[in-house]
Amino acid sequence: MRLLVTGGAGFIGSAFIRLALREDWASRLVNLDKLTYAGNLENIASVEADPRYRFVHGDILDAPLLGSLFGEEKFDAVVHFAAESHVDRSILGPAAFVETNVRGTFQLLEAARAARTARFLLVSTDEVYGSIPEPHDADETDPLNPSSPYSASKAGADLLALSYFTTFGTPVLVTRASNNYGPFQFPEKLIPLMISNALEDRPLPIYGDGLQVRDWLHADDHCRALNAVLLHGSPGEIYNVGGSRALPNREVVELILDTLGKPRSLMTPVTDRPGHDRRYAITTEKLQKSTGWQAQIPFEQGLRDTINWYRANTEWTARVKSGEYRSYYERNYSER
Ligand code: NAD
Numbered sequence: 430m431r432l433l434v435t436g437g438a439g440f441i442g443s444a445f446i447r448l449a450l451r452e453d454w455a456s457r458l459v460n461l462d463k464l465t466y467a468g469n470l471e472n473i474a475s476v477e478a479d480p481r482y483r484f485v486h487g488d489i490l491d492a493p494l495l496g497s498l499f500g501e502e503k504f505d506a507v508v509h510f511a512a513e514s515h516v517d518r519s520i521l522g523p524a525a526f527v528e529t530n531v532r533g534t535f536q537l538l539e540a541a542r543a544a545r546t547a548r549f550l551l552v553s554t555d556e557v558y559g560s561i562p563e564p565h566d567a568d569e570t571d572p573l574n575p576s577s578p579y580s581a582s583k584a585g586a587d588l589l590a591l592s593y594f595t596t597f598g599t600p601v602l603v604t605r606a607s608n609n610y611g612p613f614q615f616p617e618k619l620i621p622l623m624i625s626n627a628l629e630d631r632p633l634p635i636y637g638d639g640l641q642v643r644d645w646l647h648a649d650d651h652c653r654a655l656n657a658v659l660l661h662g663s664p665g666e667i668y669n670v671g672g673s674r675a676l677p678n679r680e681v682v683e684l685i686l687d688t689l690g691k692p693r694s695l696m697t698p699v700t701d702r703p704g705h706d707r708r709y710a711i712t713t714e715k716l717q718k719s720t721g722w723q724a725q726i727p728f729e730q731g732l733r734d735t736i737n738w739y740r741a742n743t744e745w746t747a748r749v750k751s752g753e754y755r756s757y758y759e760r761n762y763s764e765r
């Protein structure tokens with residue numbers, strides 16, 4: 430397949446590119462990325478020299494650029510990761526979320542429609558369902574009830590994409606994954622932030638009571654699910670992708686501290702996030718039945734490997750934490 434990957438210099442997009450080229454999912458792979466604070470060419474340095482691979486530095490909002498790329502490259506499929514992806518940043522500044530996640534997805538859908546691309550996979554999130562009270566697990570027919578500007582912008586993108594299937598017959602597929610973790614994740618999200626602060630013996634900020642529940646999915650398991658949906662999914666359908674490993678935040682953070690041999694007293698309760706979703710929980714039955722996909726990486730093993738990766742790559746973390754990260758950290762945490 431000739432693939433266009435958007436946002437491939439970020440956390441999950443780069444995992445997808447490394448796997449796709451290693452496991453021959455693509456004969457051609459073009460990575461279109463704007464290189465925002467979250468985009469990092471170091472994440473994909475290992476594939477730079479691959480003759481199947483091309484990097485294009487650009488914005489998904491740039492319609493003329495999209496037009497010429499689709500014309501030149503004749504893609505069989507688009508895998509659309511590019512997004513503003515962090516809830517806390519969407520609270521500090523929602524504008525970029527509406528621009529990239531909603532308007533950017535619109536531009537990409539227009540380009541795929543004009544080029545009659547055979548598959549358009551929108552990488553979405555279980556956060557579009559909002560907080561799910563126990564004991565229910567959301568399936569693909571659950572109503573959308575997003576709480577944050579991030580999840581609302583993703584829900585907007587989902588609806589727009591599905592409308593392109595219904596109205597124009599654009600072969601759209603939507604996946605909704607739970608919280609991802611793994612190497613190369615920007616240290617603004619829970620797991621890499623906690624590992625990185627613990628390694629530096631700095632306080633670990635726990636929002637509210639820390640009993641919010643997230644379902645953890647290794648990024649490589651997520652990417653294998655995306656490939657399975659590309660190959661076996663039906664256009665117009667939505668597929669949840671969960672790790673089936675729901676844990677309260679406190680337990681995750683305790684596991685990190687125990688693995689690193691650091692004291693639990695580093696955990697520091699701070700003011701809760703506004704609009705904080707209490708629990709995310711989804712069923713993945715539809716994906717399993719339709720494609721045979723199963724998560725392969727048990728959370729304890731994946732977390733241990735991720736901790737070891739951050740331990741071995743302190744220079745990567747130091748580089749991404751210089752500059753912009755400092756002012757973000759100050760803005761997000763100093764008032765809590
Ligand atoms: P990330 O923030 O690490 O990476 C996003 C990438 O998109 C960056 O490389 C950035 O430079 C690029 N980008 C941003 N705006 C762009 C634009 N206008 N044009 C081109 N490129 C642009 O994000 P991630 O965690 O890898 O998430 C990838 C996708 O998966 C997102 O769509 C996100 O909503 C979805 N998702 C993430 C999770 C998670 O736990 N991280 C879970 C479910 C779904």
Ligand code: TYD
Nearest residue numbers: 516608617618619620622634635636641678
């Ligand atoms: P996060 O990684 O931001 O993902 P999301 O909000 O999209 O689920 O946060 C995961 C959980 O961890 C969420 O309940 C908020 C909590 N959290 C903290 O308690 N402290 C922190 O510093 C961060 C970043 C998150």
